[in-house]
Amino acid sequence: MSPSSSSSSSSSSSSPPLMQKRIDCILTMEKDAITVINQTHDHQSFVRYFTTAEPTLKERLAQIIPAKIEEVKQLKAEHGDKIIGTCTVSQAYGGMRSVKSLITETSLLDPEEGIRFRGFTIPECQDKLPKAKGGQEPLPEGILWLLLTGEIPSEAQVQQLSKDLVKRAGLPDFVVSMIKNFPKEMHPMSQLSAAVLALQTNSKFAAAYQEGVKKTQYWESTLEDTLDIVAKLPEIAALIYRTVYKDGKVPAVDANLDWAANFNRMLGFNSHEFDELMRLYLTIHTDHEGGNVSAHATHLVGSALSDPYYSYAAGMCGLAGPLHGLANQEVLSWTLDLQQKIGNKEITNDQLADLVWEGLNAGRVVPGFGHAVLRKTDPRYTCQREFALKHLPNDPLFKLVSQIYDVVPPVLTKQGKTKNPWPNVDAHSGVLLQYYGLKEHNYYTVLFGVSRAIGVLSSLVWDRILTLPIERPKSITTESLVKEFKASK
Ligand SMILES: CC(=O)SCCNC(=O)CCNC(=O)[C@H](O)C(C)(C)COP(=O)(O)OP(=O)(O)OC[C@H]1O[C@@H](n2cnc3c(N)ncnc32)[C@H](O)[C@@H]1OP(=O)(O)O
Numbered sequence: 001m002s003p004s005s006s007s008s009s010s011s012s013s014s015s016p017p018l019m020q021k022r023i024d025c026i027l028t029m030e031k032d033a034i035t036v037i038n039q040t041h042d043h044q045s046f047v048r049y050f051t052t053a054e055p056t057l058k059e060r061l062a063q064i065i066p067a068k069i070e071e072v073k074q075l076k077a078e079h080g081d082k083i084i085g086t087c088t089v090s091q092a093y094g095g096m097r098s099v100k101s102l103i104t105e106t107s108l109l110d111p112e113e114g115i116r117f118r119g120f121t122i123p124e125c126q127d128k129l130p131k132a133k134g135g136q137e138p139l140p141e142g143i144l145w146l147l148l149t150g151e152i153p154s155e156a157q158v159q160q161l162s163k164d165l166v167k168r169a170g171l172p173d174f175v176v177s178m179i180k181n182f183p184k185e186m187h188p189m190s191q192l193s194a195a196v197l198a199l200q201t202n203s204k205f206a207a208a209y210q211e212g213v214k215k216t217q218y219w220e221s222t223l224e225d226t227l228d229i230v231a232k233l234p235e236i237a238a239l240i241y242r243t244v245y246k247d248g249k250v251p252a253v254d255a256n257l258d259w260a261a262n263f264n265r266m267l268g269f270n271s272h273e274f275d276e277l278m279r280l281y282l283t284i285h286t287d288h289e290g291g292n293v294s295a296h297a298t299h300l301v302g303s304a305l306s307d308p309y310y311s312y313a314a315g316m317c318g319l320a321g322p323l324h325g326l327a328n329q330e331v332l333s334w335t336l337d338l339q340q341k342i343g344n345k346e347i348t349n350d351q352l353a354d355l356v357w358e359g360l361n362a363g364r365v366v367p368g369f370g371h372a373v374l375r376k377t378d379p380r381y382t383c384q385r386e387f388a389l390k391h392l393p394n395d396p397l398f399k400l401v402s403q404i405y406d407v408v409p410p411v412l413t414k415q416g417k418t419k420n421p422w423p424n425v426d427a428h429s430g431v432l433l434q435y436y437g438l439k440e441h442n443y444y445t446v447l448f449g450v451s452r453a454i455g456v457l458s459s460l461v462w463d464r465i466l467t468l469p470i471e472r473p474k475s476i477t478t479e480s481l482v483k484e485f486k487a488s489k
């Protein structure tokens with residue numbers, strides 16, 4: 001709590017209880033101030049703390065961290081030897097599905113209910129997170145704050161964070177010319193990862209590490225890198241888009257716009273309705289607990305104390321796979337292909353099912369369906385469907401996507417292989433982007449990647465706060481397993 005809000009007691013009486021209250025309040029403020037100085041090593045923060053109503057993101061984190069570190073210390077001391085998961089031979093060969101072995105603070109996935117960001121479902125986030133003026137969808141800056149602190153931010157905190165991101169925007173010339181000189185046929189995801197790696201020269205964590213900063217302070221420069229990367233990503237992503245598909249020009253960041261609206265202007269779109277979609281899109285794609293490929297890759301590379309630029313670029317290489325983030329590109333190609341086969345006529349569900357079977361019988365997966373954890377329709381699919389029902393109910397491609405939703409789950413169930421026949425997030429994003437004129441599907445995973453930065457890097461900040469060690473699970477050979485089981489017969 002800030003001092004201005006904590007010291008608002010009446011001045012009329014000076015009875016002992018009130019006096020005691022004031023003394024307690026001053027003592028609390030003093031304690032908070034010492035925490036702020038100890039954690040941020042920044043006397044500016046101390047001055048700001050006593051002169052403004054809202055702590056910055058870094059200051060709020062500094063206040064939260066000591067209790068969380070204490071909680072983890074106590075948990076390890078009291079329950080360090082308890083078993084939270086096992087791993088069978090099948091799980092070791094089967095992609096470690098459902099083996100509980102990672103700590104990720106930012107979100108938790110339930111197979112039936114879907115994702116909760118720091119305990120909040122998607123509808124709760126849509127309800128509680130601050131919105132743009134006149135808007136109804138959450139601002140992604142809000143979820144960045146939520147994932148980092150575990151707290152729903154106030155409007156003022158989000159505005160302050162938005163302004164901070166604007167200040168951090170801007171790319172070095174060599175990164176701009178590098179992107180402009182990439183061959184046009186280089187996949188946008190390769191361009192994104194390469195551009196982020198080039199920016200690594202800016203890493204504040206790498207510089208601090210070289211200077212010998214203490215382990216307990218690693219999180220500060222990791223947070224700085226996180227905010228820098230999040231601030232610079234819209235321009236990187238927009239420059240890739242404008243160079244590959246348009247005129248190569250990107251306007252400067254506008255200090256009066258939020259992060260998502262700025263991104264849209266840079267991409268070349270100027271529609272308030274599309275801004276709303278972008279805010280929702282960039283919020284819901286941020287995080288999906290720690291075991292998905294992009295989050296796990298970021299965490300793994302970060303565990304070697306590779307800086308956030310290296311770690312996030314590694315995550316993006318994973319997101320670029322067709323079984324993970326690239327599925328959203330695949331979905332749109334597949335849906336447009338179906339639309340072309342169908343032509344202008346109406347098609348029955350049975351006829352559509354026959355077309356789905358054609359792909360399955362040729363050994364292909366139905367993109368956008370199935371999930372490694374989820375066993376119900378992904379709530380990220382549902383909220384995008386609700387957006388479509390509200391804003392584009394009569395769009396022909398949306399109608400086809402809706403018909404696919406009716407047809408594919410029974411087909412996959414009949415095929416009997418997939419554990420989850422329901423759609424995931426990727427089954428719906430492309431149709432919305434098409435509607436607002438962003439038609440280049442090869443580019444779609446870059447949008448996913450811009451959003452995912454918020455989740456995986458917030459998580460990396462917590463890896464450093466908790467001083468998690470290098471990740472190094474034990475691997476075994478088939479030969480060693482065969483020997484082991486022979487011996488135990
Ligand atoms: C943001 C995201 O990453 S969401 C996921 C995006 N990816 C996709 O949409 C691609 C299509 N879906 C899939 O390939 C899978 O469902 C995955 C990769 C998401 C999950 O994989 P798994 O956990 O291994 O799924 P599951 O245990 O259900 O797989 C069992 C079998 O069903 C198959 N299967 C799963 N989903 C599908 C699908 N959509 N279409 C056809 N077959 C499928 C698997 O290929 C596997 O077949 P196999 O035994 O011949 O190897």
Ligand SMILES: O=C([O-])CC(=O)C(=O)O
Pocket residue numbers: 287288291292293294372373424425
């Ligand atoms: O959770 C997963 O494995 C994949 C996914 O949906 C995501 O990363 O968003």
